[in-house]
Amino acid sequence: MEYKGLTDAPIQGSACPTVIVADDDAVQRTYTSAVLRKLGYEPLEAEDGLKALDLVRKIGSQLLICDLDMPGLDGHQLARQVRQENRDRYVHILMVTGRDQRREREKALESGVDDFMAKPLDTASLTARVRSVSRLLRHEQLLAERNEAISRAKEQIEDDIRAAATAQRRLLPVAHAEVADCAFHSAFVPSNILSGDMYSYYELAPGLTAFYAVDVAGHGVNAALLSVALGHLLTAEHFRQQVVDTDGNINPARLVHSLNARFFDQSSNDYFTMFCGVLDHQANVLHYCQAGYPSPVLAQRSGECHLIGEGGFPVALVAGMEFESHRIDFRPGQALVLVSDGAHEAENLEGEPFDDERVIATIRQRAADPSAIPDNLVQALTQWRQGATLDDDLSVLVCERRLKE
Known part of the structure; x- marks a missing residue:
């Protein structure tokens, strides 16, 4: 045939x-x-x-x-x-x-x-x-x-997520910038396309510089939406209205308390940790409130480092929670390093976490040049994980007090 x-x-x-x-x-x-x-x-x-x-x-x-x-x-x-x-x-x-x-x-x-x-x-x-x-x-x-329709919908969702990730990154400040006598250095490594981390810094008034870091619990779109909402809300004007009263007194806990009241929802499991600070340049004093965020590292150029803060309670987890403001001396030549728990909890192949001691040791390596601290931490975690993607988002924010020339 x-x-x-x-x-x-x-x-x-x-x-x-x-x-x-x-x-x-x-x-x-x-x-x-x-x-x-x-x-x-x-x-x-x-x-x-x-x-x-x-x-x-x-x-x-x-x-x-x-x-x-x-x-x-x-x-x-x-x-x-x-x-x-x-x-x-x-x-x-x-x-x-x-x-x-x-x-x-x-x-x-x-x-x-x-x-x-x-x-x-x-x-x-x-x-x-x-x-x-x-x-x-x-x-x-x-x-x-149906699979083809699902595939098209998945592609559309992924395109939307990538667009949202681009918008989210635009809310973050540049990696290196100067505000008054401070220099800020940062790194941002999401564990997925979107991230639950957010941070920023700005001048509140002559002689006052503010900065904050937020880590929303969970991953994915839900955490990213809350972090973006916080990024839009926490402008310099809003920060100043909440933190500085009419008499000029500085109280960062007032800001955190207002956020707790605003975002607490009995029907939701959303909450976040936060660290916010206001530097009084003339007094060389940092006023801060820590709400569950990992304790920052205060680093000297000599390499001496120590943790500040005692942890505190997360935001939007319990209604009516009271938060406290604290203060420390923060002088030229020092740097305050905020690192999200994506670093501390990062596990190697044997399941061993990077922990506080390794975070401090890595910061100490570049204490003489605070601008290099963020990238050094990212590199150290990449080696620790042997190239594997982090399980949680990582953000690093360094506030460096510049020495007067």
Whole structure:
């Protein structure tokens, strides 16, 4: 039998779905094809296994009806070859066998045959089997369409998330900047596309510089939305209104208390940790409030380092929570380093956390040049994790008091 017009390129299907009929018995092929036409299919005949395999390759049909005993390739060999070559497209295989070939059926199942029809074929049996496959094919088509729709929706969501991540990064200040006699240095490494970390710094008034760092609990879109909301809210004007009273007294706890009242929701599990500070340049005093955020490291250029603060309670976790302001001397030549818990909790391959001691040791390495502290921490954590992505977001913010020249 010749197959005119067949090339190596797949042939486009016609209006009727195609079925490949492989049988060396011309009468059986003709009978099977006649039944298939009545059912609305377009049969393509092959008198041996090799011609059938050629049609499967070129036509793309998803239904193959084949005899067990054929020249070229028998039914077992044909089924195995079809399964090996069509991993991205499932071909349903119905095999025609004699009633005394039960052992051959077991072998055929191992080869990849889906179902059997006994010789001699009857119209009712053939019709039932083909209609059963038709239902499966319609179901597979529906699943494929749904998967395609899900894939398109997933791509759209990922595009939206990337756009949101870009917007989120735009809320962050530049990595290096000067405010009055302070220099700020930072690093931002989200564990995913979006992050729950946020930080900023600004001049509140002549002689007063403010900065803060926030770490929203959890990951993903929900945490990022809350961090972005905080980034939009915590402007210099809002910070000043909440922290500095009419008499000029500085109380960062008032800001944290207002955020707790604003964001606490009994029906939500959202909360965040925070550190905020206001530097009085003339008095060389840092007024700060710590609300569950990891204790910052106060570093001298000599390498001497120590933690400040006692932890405090997270924001928006308990209604009516009281927060306290504290103060420390913060003089030129010193640097205050805020590091989110993505660093402290980062585990190596053995499950050992990076912890406070390693954070301090890494800061000490670059204490003489505070501008290098953020990148040094990122590099140290990359080595600690052997290149693996962090499980939690990482942000580093350094406030450096510049020495007067």
